[in-house]
Amino acid sequence: MTDTFDAGEFTLRKVREHVWEIPQEGEMRVPARILASEALLEEISDDKTLQQLRNTTHLPGIHRHALCMPDGHQGYGFPVGGVAGIDAENGCISPGAVGYDINCGVRMMKTDLTYDDVRGHEEELVEALFEAVPSGLGGGGIVEGGNAVEEALERGVDWALEEGWAVESDLTHCEDEGRRPDADPSAVSQKAKDRGRNQVGSLGSGNHFLEVQRVTDVFDGAIGDAYGLSEDQIVVLIHCGSRGLGHQVCNDYLREIEKTHEGLLSQLPDRELAAAPAGSQLAEEYYGAMCACINFAWVNRQLIMHRTREVFADVFDRPWEEMGMDLLYDVAHNIAKKEVHEVGVDAEGRPVADADAVDRVERELYVHRKGATRAFPAGRPEVPEAYRDVGQPVIIPGSMGAGSYVLCGGTDSMDLTFGSTAHGAGRLMSRTKAKQEYWGGDVQDDLRTQEVYVKAQSGATIAEEAPGVYKDVDEVVRVSDELGIGSKVARTFPVCNIKG
């Protein structure tokens, strides 16, 4: 009768198309849900993703259900692609459910150029971008010295604007206008600040990149117009985070929380889920430090974007102000944020699964999104004014061989996913496996036959990021679109890509 999916240790119950549930049992406080097609489930069930998702339901104060997005895979304690809405008054906050790379995210900058304008300049452009934008492991940033780190942590893109690295419209087209007011730089250790010292304005390594792309398809003309996207247009995608600084902050607080909140930790099935109880000093400090890292990462992407404008001005021999180089949007996909959501509660007002709720109330939650993107629909006050009538842009990077998507926050995201959707294609194989399967130079040559120009600090990075190591981004986006959590607006394909 009931549709099920056999995922080894787990038998998933089909709630409806693309919605699968691990029923609540034992110490689980709520059920867990995976949003995926059967094809994507086959890939998810190979690793520890489902165990980690179930473990998440043990966190005190978790509301409704723990969620895994269609691109989910195993992470540190909590799946990449995981979403958990946890009570901000009676629950907890968990650094492992935010991720090591705090405010890892993506921004897209538009241009007025078309693909024809760029044809023949790809080699020059990729070389110039590679030269101008610091990348790779370790040091070297666009801005070094002074108190750039402290300013970035405290004031975010406001500081970049003051320093001439931004224009006003960059702020109005960034989440929170590029500044988290809850940031507390004093909660960031000296060691973390020192690691960030020479990384302000740097891409980093791994899956981080800067890509010049062309828009190949616009699926929704009206929203495409609202976003200013059209076919053959050149856009720039920047994917990076808070570098060693955010990594250090995550590590610092995991260790502190493990020491201080041993009692809570002993109730959890995995040490990697270590969490600070809401209202505790460490919860406040971690939240303040994390918000400061969010500001740092926004400044990081802002500086890289502004430097890209200067490179385009140089290569195309025109002032960048005349090339329509405006920020479309910047999305954070590793973050925990206080947001108000409608949730079900029992007779005592405690969090419960929807099926057991006797009332629905608005609560302030720490919405943990790790490898998941906020996807708020039209009307939410957090959506910038420019997009409030249509819904926020959601940027989903795919791979160098498949391209990327722009979606629009879907009307069903508030009901289904605490206003969230996927963040990328999701890895299919480990970095180690990728280096056995591919050689960087060959991948580069293959991509060149598709008119994609790639340049990296290390050939190993190209191998690790070969198109074949990623899931089918079309399938991930199809599921998001059909669920109504993030709807297809446009698709892009790479022209030039630089990476660490």
Next chain:
DNA sequence: ATGTCC
């Protein structure tokens, strides 16, 4: 992801 192990 990450001064790819303090």
